Amino acid sequence: MRRLHAADPPLSVVSGIGISTPALAAAVAPLVDAVVIGTPVVRALGHGSEEAGGLVAAFAHALHARS
Template identity: 70%
Template sequence: MVVDLPDHQTARWQAAAKDANLHTPRLIPRHRADTDLAQVTAGASGWLYAPASTAPTGYHGPLDIPALATFTGRLRAASPLPVVSGVGISTPALAARVAPLVDAVVIGTPLVRALATDPGQAPALTAAFAQALTPNTTTETRA
């Protein structure tokens, strides 16, 4: 996934990736208008990335779950591709709240932080995220 790919470079990248048999997932910012979503998602393949937060990668704070639910609904209306979310999913509890809204959850920074500060805690944290993402441990249903 090329995160900061300018719109005017999208077609060129997607053609090169297709020639190399690579998927071209697309990060879609929440501020995109509904009228732009079909065009922005048209050349994407593999999945669409819907950031859980509008903050930068590594964000550690509350998430606007209703706004994420609305956004993922907009993406699903624009494209049949799976929707993946990350950015700001800093705790297992947040992962459990986001998981019913999307097809996959990306957990990165919390594990990298654990590895950098206290590597011995990384396995337990990884297990906690895995447990939070197990369907039987959440009570919400997919939106």
């Protein structure tokens, strides 16, 4: 990661592969510039908007708690 941040011009480092839980997103967040959360939300949408909304809120809370 240091090499990516040291590039000229500096590159943004984004993680999205394997980010399946709010805890994992919170653990990865300090190491990168952005965390992409897609598959868990799409899967939750298949179970209904309430489940997806709760999951998105859990990810947001976990990431906000780390900042």
